[in-house]
């Protein structure tokens with residue numbers, strides 16, 4: 001499985017330590033999430049809200065796996081690291097284009113780690129008066145969670161490791177890999193700890 005996943009991406013092979021989830025495994029889970037959302041929201045035209053940039057790959061696939069009318073909007077944020085004094089403080093760089101008042105909103109996240117970013121954004125969105133607000137997260141790292149947030153739709157639980165691929169980056173690279181992978185330690189510069197290295201704001 002690991003070798004097959006990498007075959008089409010030889011330029012990345014030296015940097016990849018392990019393929020955690022193949023493209024096929026991810027696709028099957030995304031389809032199942034799309035089906036569940038289609039059933040639960042039948043007749044309601046939900047609005048999917050994603051945080052740029054990491055979520056764009058997942059959201060593109062999830063949106064097409066949803067078989068009922070639905071809309072999409074994006075926000076973009078910059079956050080301070082979970083280790084800093086201001087952890088959990090998020091600055092909106094790009095706000096939603098659409099109003100969510102009275103809408104059935106599904107907040108779509110690529111990965112939930114401490115939960116601080118998600119918590120901040122959910123409170124921000126809740127204050128705008130949506131009819132309902134639920135979370136759909138593809139990847140979840142339960143070990144690092146600092147705030148308990150109910151994830152109505154969840155793809156995979158992951159160990160506490162920096163993962164890349166399927167939209168997730170390390171220093172802006174690897175987002176185009178269709179599988180989820182761990183990087184070789186040699187990729188990390190300056191002896192940074194792996195689970196903190198390259199954690200991005202989006």
Ligand code: 5GP
Nearest residue numbers: 112113114115116117162163168169200202
């Ligand atoms: P939280 O606020 O839940 O701690 O952090 C969530 C954000 O951290 C995610 O949206 C994502 O941008 C980033 N993040 C957390 N874990 C990983 C990871 O393993 N790989 C990448 N590329 N980003 C991650």
